[in-house]
Amino acid sequence: MNYDYIIVGAGIGGLSAGLNLAFNNKKVLILEKNSLPGGVVTTFKRGRFEFDVALYDLLNYGNDKHIGSLKRLFKKFDLQIDTLPINYNIRINSIDEKYDDVIKGEIDDWVLKLEELHSGSMAAFRGMLPILKEIHEGLKALKKGRTDIEKNFPNLIKYLDVSTVDALKDLGIPFDTINILGHCWVDIGSPLNKLNFIDFAEYMYKFIFKRPVALYEKNISLVLKLAKRYQELGGKIYYRACVKEINDVDNKKEIVLTDGTKYYTKEVICNLSERFAYKNLISTSNLNAYQKENARTLSMNGVVVYLGLNKSYQDLKLYNYRYYKFQTLNSKNNIKYMSNLNHHTWQAIVPNIVNNDASPKNTTILILKTLYTKDAWNEVNKFNYYEMKEKIANNLIEEFEETFGIDIKEYIEEMEIATPITFSKYVNSINGSLFGPMRLGYDNSINRLLSYDEEKMPSISFVGGASIFGNGVDNAFYSGYFVTEKLLEEERRDYNG
Amino acid sequence: MDKIDKMKKEREDIIKSYSKKRIDDTYIDKQVSNIFNIYHTIVVDIKEETSDVKTFTLESIKDSSTPHLVPFKAGQYITIYLNINDMLVTRAYSLSSAPSLANKDIYKITIKRVENGLVSNYMLDEIKVGDKIDISRPAGDFGYNPIIDEENVIAVAGGSGITPFMSLAYAILDGIYNCNLTVFYSVRKYEDIIFKKEIEEINKKKKNVKFIITLTREEKDGYLNGHISKEMIEPYIKEFNTVLMCGPKELYRSMNEILNEFNIPRKAVRYENFFVEYMPDNKKNYKLKVVIKDNVIETTCRNDETLLVAMEKAFIKVPTLCRVGECGFCRSILLDGKVKMIGASLKKAETENDYIHPCVSFPDSDVVLRLDI
Numbered sequence: 015m016n017y018d019y020i021i022v023g024a025g026i027g028g029l030s031a032g033l034n035l036a037f038n039n040k041k042v043l044i045l046e047k048n049s050l051p052g053g054v055v056t057t058f059k060r061g062r063f064e065f066d067v068a069l070y071d072l073l074n075y076g077n078d079k080h081i082g083s084l085k086r087l088f089k090k091f092d093l094q095i096d097t098l099p100i101n102y103n104i105r106i107n108s109i110d111e112k113y114d115d116v117i118k119g120e121i122d123d124w125v126l127k128l129e130e131l132h133s134g135s136m137a138a139f140r141g142m143l144p145i146l147k148e149i150h151e152g153l154k155a156l157k158k159g160r161t162d163i164e165k166n167f168p169n170l171i172k173y174l175d176v177s178t179v180d181a182l183k184d185l186g187i188p189f190d191t192i193n194i195l196g197h198c199w200v201d202i203g204s205p206l207n208k209l210n211f212i213d214f215a216e217y218m219y220k221f222i223f224k225r226p227v228a229l230y231e232k233n234i235s236l237v238l239k240l241a242k243r244y245q246e247l248g249g250k251i252y253y254r255a256c257v258k259e260i261n262d263v264d265n266k267k268e269i270v271l272t273d274g275t276k277y278y279t280k281e282v283i284c285n286l287s288e289r290f291a292y293k294n295l296i297s298t299s300n301l302n303a304y305q306k307e308n309a310r311t312l313s314m315n316g317v318v319v320y321l322g323l324n325k326s327y328q329d330l331k332l333y334n335y336r337y338y339k340f341q342t343l344n345s346k347n348n349i350k351y352m353s354n355l356n357h358h359t360w361q362a363i364v365p366n367i368v369n370n371d372a373s374p375k376n377t378t379i380l381i382l383k384t385l386y387t388k389d390a391w392n393e394v395n396k397f398n399y400y401e402m403k404e405k406i407a408n409n410l411i412e413e414f415e416e417t418f419g420i421d422i423k424e425y426i427e428e429m430e431i432a433t434p435i436t437f438s439k440y441v442n443s444i445n446g447s448l449f450g451p452m453r454l455g456y457d458n459s460i461n462r463l464l465s466y467d468e469e470k471m472p473s474i475s476f477v478g479g480a481s482i483f484g485n486g487v488d489n490a491f492y493s494g495y496f497v498t499e500k501l502l503e504e505e506r507r508d509y510n511g
Numbered sequence: 512m513d514k515i516d517k518m519k520k521e522r523e524d525i526i527k528s529y530s531k532k533r534i535d536d537t538y539i540d541k542q543v544s545n546i547f548n549i550y551h552t553i554v555v556d557i558k559e560e561t562s563d564v565k566t567f568t569l570e571s572i573k574d575s576s577t578p579h580l581v582p583f584k585a586g587q588y589i590t591i592y593l594n595i596n597d598m599l600v601t602r603a604y605s606l607s608s609a610p611s612l613a614n615k616d617i618y619k620i621t622i623k624r625v626e627n628g629l630v631s632n633y634m635l636d637e638i639k640v641g642d643k644i645d646i647s648r649p650a651g652d653f654g655y656n657p658i659i660d661e662e663n664v665i666a667v668a669g670g671s672g673i674t675p676f677m678s679l680a681y682a683i684l685d686g687i688y689n690c691n692l693t694v695f696y697s698v699r700k701y702e703d704i705i706f707k708k709e710i711e712e713i714n715k716k717k718k719n720v721k722f723i724i725t726l727t728r729e730e731k732d733g734y735l736n737g738h739i740s741k742e743m744i745e746p747y748i749k750e751f752n753t754v755l756m757c758g759p760k761e762l763y764r765s766m767n768e769i770l771n772e773f774n775i776p777r778k779a780v781r782y783e784n785f786f787v788e789y790m791p792d793n794k795k796n797y798k799l800k801v802v803i804k805d806n807v808i809e810t811t812c813r814n815d816e817t818l819l820v821a822m823e824k825a826f827i828k829v830p831t832l833c834r835v836g837e838c839g840f841c842r843s844i845l846l847d848g849k850v851k852m853i854g855a856s857l858k859k860a861e862t863e864n865d866y867i868h869p870c871v872s873f874p875d876s877d878v879v880l881r882l883d884i
Contacts, residue, residue: 049830049842049883059856060652175518235860242864252804253883254830273884293534301531309529324778388538396542396582397614401687408658426659427778430652434539439546445539456522465519 016278017043019501020269022257022295023285025053025441026487027478029240030494031283033091036249038502043277044249045269047256052237053285053441053478055487060428062374063322065381066233067432070363071100073217074488076224084488087495093243096230100368105334106197107417109358110342111190116334121222128191138186139195145169145185146222149215157463157496173211174460179346181211193343200338200361200385203313203449203485205345210458213484220488228368260284260295260474267473281473281501285494287450287480290442296474303471310457313449314352314385315434319407322428327366327378331420337362339417353389355402360384360410380422382410385448391434399435407431443480450480459483466500475501542579546648549592551575552618554642560705563624564671565635566607569644571616580616585682586654586675586755586783589618590647590832595633600823601831602630605757605783606649607674607706609681618646621705623671650832653755653783655679657688660753661779666694667739667766669758670703675783676757677706680713680720691719693747695739697762700729741769748773757783784835787871789853791815798877801827802846803884818843818850818869818880828884829869836871841882843869848878 019035021028024046035042050056054068075097076082088095102124107114117127129136152167164171173181182192195218196206202217220226229236241251259270260282267282284291289307292300323330341351341358351357363381365372373379384406394402407429415422434446443450453459462469462482475497476482482496483489537544556568571580583589583606590603608619625631638644653675655664666676676694683692698704710722725735725743735743739762752775756763763782770780791814799812799821812821819841822829832840836855845865850872857866869880 049839057858057860059858064858171514174514232858232860234858235863238860238864255883289534299533302526304531304533305529306526307534308532309526324776391539394543395540396579399543399582400584400610404657411658423659429656429659435544435546438539438544445537445544456518456525461518461522464515465522468519468523 015043017041018279019043019281019283019498020045020267020277020279021283021285021477022260022269022291023047023053023478024051024237024241024251024253025285025478026055026237026240026490027481027494028053028283028285029237029244030087030491031285031477031498032244032249032251032494033240033247034495034498035502036244036247037091038498039248042249043279044244044251045255045257045271045277046251046253048440049253050234050238051241051251051253052234054437055233055237057232057234058430060320060322060430063377063379063428064232064373065320065322065379065430066365067318069233069236069487070228070365070381071226072097072229072487073226074220074224074492075227077227080224082220082224082488084491087491091243091247093239095236095239097227098230098368100226100228100335103334103367104336104338105418106194106338106340108340108343110340110344113194113343117194128194131194132188132191134186135188135191138188139191142182142185142187143222146215146219149173149212150219150223153212153216153460170212173215176211178206178209178211178214181214182206190343193345196345197338197340197343199345200359202453203385204453204458205349207346208452208454210453210460212460213453213458228365230369230371257295259297260291262298262473281475283475283477283494283497283501285478286442286476287444287447287478288476289444289451289480291474291476293444294442300471302469306469307451310451311454312388312445312447313452314349314387315391315437315443315446316383316385316448317403317406317410317434318432319382319410320428320430320432321380321382321411321422321426322373323378323380323422323425324376324427325378325425326376327364329376330378330422330425332364332367332378332380335364335367337414337418339413349387352385352387355386355390355393355406356409357384357386358413360413362414377427382407382414384410386434388445391445403431403433447480449485453484459489470500543581546581547577549645549647550577550580552580552644552646554638554640554644555617557638557640560621560707561703563635564621564705566619566621567634567638567644568608569618569620569646572643578616580613580618581648582613583610583618583649584654585610585678585687587649587651588653588675588833589620589649590834591620591630591634592645592647593630593633595629598823598826599828600630601834603832603834605653605675605678607677609685610678610687611681611685618649621671621674621677623705647832650838651783653757653781655682655688655690655753655755657690659778660690661749661751662690663747663749663752664690664692665744665747665752665754666692667754667756667758667762668694668696669762670698671705672756672758672762672783672785673705674757676755677709679755680722683720684713684716684718692721694720694722695743696722696724697727697739697758698724699727701726701731701734738765739769741772744769744773752779754780755783756781757785759786760788784833784837784854787817787835787853789815789851789873791851791873797848797874799825799874800877800879801825802879802881803827812874812878814874816873818867818872818874818878822869822882827882829882830884831870834870836868839868841869842866844881846879846881849875850878851875
């Protein structure tokens with residue numbers, strides 16, 4: 015069978031690409047190896063609990079007052095979802111700095127908190143806000159290929175090749191304040207000395223100006239909606255269709271499934287990391303692609319412990335939406351600890367704080383997550399895998415109890431532990447990496463964006479959380495849109511010229 | 512735009528300085544991280560436990576694509592894939608062997624003959640040492656959880672429900688878990704006792720694992736008599752307990768009444784889902800259409816058999832694992848018709864989007880199903 019486009023993987027990026035292509039009346043087929051769409055944006059059930067795997071804070075969606083670009087895209091595709099506001103309420107604790115504080119509420123509350131921490135922070139922070147806006151607008155112009163960047167967005171150009179730490183220093187923000195502001199590096203997957211300021215500014219922009227929202231429904235409900243809409247627009251999707259090869263045959267791409275079925279297309283869009291695709295699927299050797307992957311550093315993988323507790327969060331005294339625990343607030347130093355399985359940096363989330371219906375009445379869901387870099391897994395083998403997994407989970411639970419003085423263990427009714435093995439099995443992320451290739455130095459998403467046209471391989475594109483814009487549902491969705499817009503533009507150019 | 516060009520050039524130079532070798536960087540131990548859907552094994556031993564129960568020892572086939580088996584947790588099951596009269600059928604069995612044997616690429620399953628049971632009869636009558644059997648990876652979350660479970664563990668087994676507890680007993684004796692296990696094992700008669708010799712040996716050790724056998728249809732010296740009762744269990748109940756149960760539904764019902772008297776909280780009691788039982792009032796035969804990608808297969812389904820069984824009889828290769836509605840492997844979309852689902856663990860959005868689990872679905876009308884395979 016011939017298709018205009020074939021998409022491998024029905025994750026957020028694949029669904030988004032499919033939606034935009036089907037919306038433009040293209041003949042599209044999505045091939046998904048699992049029996050449900052979504053990739054890590056999914057749920058699983060244990061007893062009376064239904065756990066969301068990955069998506070808690072939806073960024074860049076916003077609300078009626080502050081419409082995010084994700085919401086605009088959803089509107090374009092006639093997609094409606096119910097969201098809930100997240101009243102920010104996070105607790106940060108760090109061992110080395112003996113820091114323990116709660117950051118609550120809106121931006122003004124944040125600013126006061128930062129000022130309390132270090133006098134002078136407030137003015138610097140306020141001074142940064144228009145720059146975040148300018149960078150955001152400039153980036154939008156850059157994505158559209160506009161040529162007035164240098165003239166109209168001087169701060170974008172100024173910080174284009176500057177690390178987050180250096181840029182924030184340049185903006186007069188004291189170092190200890192930078193570390194509090196930048197605690198989110200564990201959600202982005204890159205330490206602040208390696209993360210480009212444009213990438214960070216875009217994250218902060220979305221955070222500050224388009225407040226994150228939570229989904230009212232479970233993760234799986236969102237992706238089923240996307241898949242349904244894609245099918246209504248004429249797109250086709252096959253589940254349990256596992257791709258084993260992508261071949262070049264007669265100027266076309268031949269997609270072979272594990273059962274031997276073959277499909278043909280002029281362009282294949284992979285909702286997979288480039289690393290996985292070139293390593294396992296693409297048969298024609300591509301030295302440029304191998305070089306690009308060999309140059310990259312894979313970002314952290316992690317262990318996530320999902321707990322169903324048999325008491326309400328009020329009874330348990332779990333009053334914060336998110337908890338962060340660091341060995342040190344300095345991300346550059348902290349990431350070094352992550353090469354050891356027994357480090358002390360982790361985070362927790364209590365979805366019930368923003369969504370009453372996150373679990374049955376008088377129960378609470380608590381999710382603990384910790385990250386590891388490559389060397390951490392050296393000592394794990396088939397003889398000690400379960401033991402290590404249980405030990406890590408137990409340490410996380412006990413450290414949480416100890417750090418925040420909250421009893422958890424005796425209330426656990428259901429629990430599941432997801433390891434890098436779990437993630438690599440379900441979504442083919444290499445070594446279970448949660449962020450794909452690390453955004454660092456030359457390979458931040460701004461760099462990937464600037465070199466996109468030059469690096470684009472013929473007849474093959476990549477979308478999703480491990481691609482151009484990095485992890486996060488908003489980035490993954492936008493990658494699908496961005497990449498397909500490029501392809502459609504190319505089509506129009508070919509047609510006209 | 513000088514800066515942009517400079518950044519692009521820098522990026523290009525960095526990439527160009529790297530090797531052109533093919534990427535190979537799975538740094539997590541491959542025997543842990545390479546999980547396959549199917550493992551190829553060979554039957555290396557068959558032990559007759561009773562007149563209608565056999566234990567099959569399966570070892571990975573060294574020169575196959577899966578030379579090693581993955582580790583498992585005591586209490587997990589595997590699914591075996593068989594081709595019986597050109598019909599691809601599957602069944603899930605709890606692993607009865609020590610988890611440490613998996614390190615030597617060995618799993619054991621223990622199978623009891625079921626009256627008219629297609630698979631159990633085939634396994635007991637046809638399978639010989641040297642036969643090859645394809646199996647799934649270990650799955651399921653039944654078993655002991657050292658993080659949340661109590662140190663005093665009461666296990667309750669009925670008939671062939673003893674199998675996961677044999678594995679758990681070995682796990683404890685091997686020092687994997689630090690807890691006290693008392694297994695109450697209820698069988699009809701002395702001759703029905705599975706693992707008799709192994710149980711005697713374990714009891715002789717007088718360590719932290721103890722089996723207490725009760726015969727329900729026979730009196731015999733050295734054995735308790737009758738169904739498991741409050742009085743039998745009482746001496747073994749401590750302040751905090753974890754109760755694990757595996758057996759027929761009647762056992763769970765009577766045990767729950769007993770456990771209520773001991774005030775054991777809900778979260779401390781766990782069951783293994785074993786059987787799917789449904790007896791419709793009137794037996795009927797319905798039409799079943801299965802849409803697979805762009806094809807339609809037409810067959811029939813009795814209202815006392817599951818849609819999964821009907822599809823297997825029609826030679827459709829349905830993906831399955833647990834066969835009790837939990838794992839979602841056979842998940843399909845009900846395009847038309849009505850079904851009765853017994854104990855399916857459905858996500859909220861699955862219910863809202865007409866998903867069903869055919870392994871526990873009985874037809875209540877003619878049915879049209881979509882199953883992508």
